[in-house]
Amino acid sequence: MGTAFERENLNIKAVSHLSGLSEHTIRAWERRYSAVNPARTDTGHRTYTMGDVERLKLLGVLVNQGHTIRMVANLPMEELKVLLTEHTHALIQPSPGASVESPARGAADCQPAIDEIVEALLRFDLPQMGRLLSKARIRFDIRSFVFGICVPLMRAVGREVSDGRMTISQEHALSSLLGDQLGQMMQTLNDGNAEKAGSRRIALASPEGDLHEFGILLSAILAASEGWSVQYLGPNLPAVDLAQAVNRLGCPVLLVGTADLHESELKQPWRGYFADLDRHLHPASALWIGGAVARAQNRVAIATQRPARYIETLDELDAILMAAKQSL
Ligand code: B12
Numbered sequence: 257m258g259t260a261f262e263r264e265n266l267n268i269k270a271v272s273h274l275s276g277l278s279e280h281t282i283r284a285w286e287r288r289y290s291a292v293n294p295a296r297t298d299t300g301h302r303t304y305t306m307g308d309v310e311r312l313k314l315l316g317v318l319v320n321q322g323h324t325i326r327m328v329a330n331l332p333m334e335e336l337k338v339l340l341t342e343h344t345h346a347l348i349q350p351s352p353g354a355s356v357e358s359p360a361r362g363a364a365d366c367q368p369a370i371d372e373i374v375e376a377l378l379r380f381d382l383p384q385m386g387r388l389l390s391k392a393r394i395r396f397d398i399r400s401f402v403f404g405i406c407v408p409l410m411r412a413v414g415r416e417v418s419d420g421r422m423t424i425s426q427e428h429a430l431s432s433l434l435g436d437q438l439g440q441m442m443q444t445l446n447d448g449n450a451e452k453a454g455s456r457r458i459a460l461a462s463p464e465g466d467l468h469e470f471g472i473l474l475s476a477i478l479a480a481s482e483g484w485s486v487q488y489l490g491p492n493l494p495a496v497d498l499a500q501a502v503n504r505l506g507c508p509v510l511l512v513g514t515a516d517l518h519e520s521e522l523k524q525p526w527r528g529y530f531a532d533l534d535r536h537l538h539p540a541s542a543l544w545i546g547g548a549v550a551r552a553q554n555r556v557a558i559a560t561q562r563p564a565r566y567i568e569t570l571d572e573l574d575a576i577l578m579a580a581k582q583s584l
Contacts, residue, residue, distance in 0.1 A: 373388045378416070456483065463492075487507055530549075
């Protein structure tokens with residue numbers, strides 16, 4: 257008789273061990289998205305196969321790479337493998353000086369770190385959560401930390417809140433701690449860039465009324481790690497003030513990040529906001545618009561005299577920032 261791992265009727269503990277996903281995540285993906293459909297024993301316990309383990313492992317890696325579980329949960333194995341190959345090819349090498357761990361390997365290792373952080377937050381153990389975040393920051397290279405930890409972590413916390421397992425104060429506690437850590441990271445990476453960046457200077461902000469900061473903060477980190485000189489102006493900026501600040505700083509590129517918010521949350525609708533920004537921004541400055549407004553269906557609502565560059569994801573931005581090394 258083989259061990260529990262060799263048999264095909266694996267229990268959830270064994271599947272968790274083999275896939276690197278927590279039991280909580282496996283049950284949630286099963287219940288909400290039918291990611292796997294285990295058989296049941298006579299006594300009602302779930303039993304999994306090695307095929308389920310392989311599938312869950314693959315889903316874990318893809319989710320860490322930024323895919324939503326909703327979009328990938330029901331795809332056949334062949335398509336999951338194609339997605340994985342495409343993403344791995346698109347991944348960009350870490351900056352010189354970054355940890356030697358490759359982004360792909362980092363991403364595969366991220367889920368347990370995310371689970372630990374979420375569990376500490378659920379227990380309201382904020383000091384431990386801070387330590388775990390610092391540990392992840394040290395352990396993973398910049399890109400793995402951004403794409404493998406920060407983005408999926410914020411999304412996981414969003415799910416926990418909307419499912420009622422986490423309170424708004426817990427979400428705020430994480431936002432505040434992570435925001436502080438990312439701010440420090442950005443400063444460190446940006447140190448010394450001003451002297452050597454040449455024309456690769458970029459200002460970042462979000463529109464007045466939009467308090468979601470992580471899109472622009474993570475963008476600033478990617479830019480600084482690529483040697484761009486970053487002027488981080490923060491979230492919630494009125495259009496005219498923002499344009500004047502960028503003119504004063506003489507930044508050739510302004511990147512405005514937008515969260516997936518209903519326009520009623522904003523001070524003014526996107527259309528008016530970007531029109532004002534366009535009118536007041538120096539004609540030579542490039543306007544880059546990132547996040548929700550960059551989605552094809554939202555772009556139509558924006559009318560600017562200058563051609564804006566729309567960047568939907570952080571992955572896309574990263575590729576643009578790197579390519580600009582050659583062209584600017
Ligand atoms: C943290 C958070 C907050 C924090 C933000 C703190 C901070 N310092 O940033 C606080 C508490 C302030 C907040 C407030 C609110 N929030 Co909120 N928030 C979130 C949460 C949990 C995480 C957002 C995040 O940081 N994600 C990480 C980013 C990096 O990932 P992403 O948003 O998926 O973005 C991807 C792309 O869009 C793109 N991208 C995003 N930004 C940018 C920018 C650039 C430059 C580029 C290139 C790319 C890019 O890259 C990312 C990776 O691919 C989300 C839940 C979720 N599922 O995302 C809700 C969420 C965004 N919030 C939501 C809502 C409704 C609100 C509130 C209205 C709640 C309320 N009733 O008060 C307020 C609005 C406040 C305001 N006026 O801005 C909704 C929006 C849904 C909708 N369509 O309306 C969400 C989706 C939660 C939900 N399911 O209901 N929130």
